[in-house]
């Protein structure tokens with residue numbers, strides 16, 4: 001590129017030169033030809049540190065990243081797949097929101113069925129607020145098979161199969177108003193944990209807020225995952241009634257704390273706001289106390305209890321363990337945690353739980369051994385107003401370490417260090433666990449939320465790469481109007497001091513949390529295994545069109561079209577129906593060549609499907625509009641792609 005500076009490059013290079021205040025002559029006349037690294041660095045005003053960061057993140061063409069990050073796509077309702085350290089966006093997995101390129105929710109019946117499973121309150125929901133992705137685990141390590149993610153706004157959980165990176169199931173939680181404490185998996189993905197956030201009435205449809213303490217309830221749900229079918233088993237899942245505190249994040253115990261789950265809460269004041277009526281607003285009322293409660297839940301025992309006769313109550317079709325049963329059976333304990341806690345993170349060895357309070361400068365470290373013995377010794381007799389035993393703070397506390405203002409979320413590396421995001425200071429703090437001591441801090445820009453470490457939530461984190469997910473990005477990127485992108489910042493934590501390597505703007509909403517897995521743990525299909533394969537069934541579909549079976553069949557008012565697609569034609573190319581007919585299009589991409597994807601878009605009927613090699617899809621619509629409607633392949637698949645087309649002819653009624 002530098003050798004022969006064609007006319008195409010002159011303008012950008014001149015602009016670049018102007019930007020850096022450089023002499024124009026040398027640039028515009030191709031002065032970069034034959035430059036070595038140090039000359040380019042000087043000309044681009046790059047420090048040695050910048051060059052090092054570039055060298056540490058650059059991936060030459062054709063070389064893959066060693067890690068893959070699965071990040072929530074925030075309000076887009078999707079999941080982002082990003083290579084690390086290059087920070088290249090590889091895919092946006094359609095989850096809660098229609099996505100035309102993947103043909104998700106725009107005509108393909110099976111994808112619409114998945115979205116329809118996620119209808120709530122009799123509404124089609126066309127957005128989600130995805131927060132916390134969780135990779136499936138085996139013995140506490142990511143196994144690369146499945147990914148789960150929650151929708152906070154509409155309490156839902158989605159299941160994504162990592163063989164084809166497609167969403168297979170959405171389950172709705174009928175008893176929650178919103179969920180925030182999901183998704184977190186138990187160490188063998190026995191259950192996917194989801195905790196509600198803003199409490200709503202549980203055992204009755206409606207109760208005004210003056211009955212908050214009696215009628216409103218928090219909730220945690222343990223969704224049973226059936227690995228064989230790759231689906232959540234609704235009937236084997238159960239919820240637990242919790243007090244009407246606002247629950248925040250969760251984590252599952254592992255190692256010695258296996259079988260237990262931890263759920264944070266705030267607003268243990270049970271403030272009910274109403275600023276407009278002269279009451280303290282939620283923000284004041286819900287942060288009046290110095291301590292809130294961590295909920296300590298024996299999910300293993302709860303699962304047994306949920307299976308016993310008379311121990312659960314049905315609510316809106318879901319089994320719920322009432323509070324009284326949880327207390328009687330010893331399923332639920334509380335312990336105080338400092339002021340407005342946000343993150344609860346179990347250490348890789350499962351011996352400690354680290355909690356950070358938004359309004360407390362410390363990371364608070366709880367000892368599992370101490371929690372266990374406080375439970376075994378029967379507690380101190382103290383309870384909250386609902387009768388849940390409280391384990392005294394001093395009995396279960398191991399240590400506190402002061403980190404800074406607004407500590408939120410903690411991740412761990414392979415060297416005994418912890419990393420906590422410090423929201424108010426816009427920093428990441430690195431600290432040692434044994435003995436607890438703050439080591440150093442690095443600036444991030446700005447308002448950092450979660451952190452994601454390579455293999456960070458496993459028994460054996462990898463360290464090295466840490467990603468800070470920043471909500472604000474002032475002065476980081478080219479201005480794009482008042483709504484700024486959010487920012488993923490890649491940090492090398494093995495360097496001392498820690499080094500910022502890369503800024504990646506995210507332009508589709510607040511990416512809350514992410515998990516990073518070793519790339520070689522993923523074994524996705526290259527092409528679907530066989531022609532006529534249904535991603536919904538994850539098997540060959542009976543009756544799917546294959547080469548030689550193309551035809552059009554009419555059954556009453558329904559017209560079945562059995563169609564195949566291959567470079568570069570559909571067969572058949574004409575679909576003739578009468579106005580008012582039901583059209584069912586069965587279409588198979590009969591190719592098995594890697595990446596030979598075809599699309600099928602139909603003009604004015606809001607249909608587009610993506611048909612990957614081997615895949616079969618079904619499209620249904622009523623031909624309610626008479627006229628002539630071209631359909632065409634929406635993937636530029638070959639030299640004669642534009643010719644890959646046909647006509648839907650809808651003959652006017654009468």
Ligand code: RUQ
Pocket residue numbers: 131132180249342408409448449450512513
């Ligand atoms: S949260 S920025 Cu929705 Cu996970 Cu802490």
Ligand code: CUA
Pocket residue numbers: 566567568597598599633634635636637638641642644
């Ligand atoms: Cu097939 Cu374009």
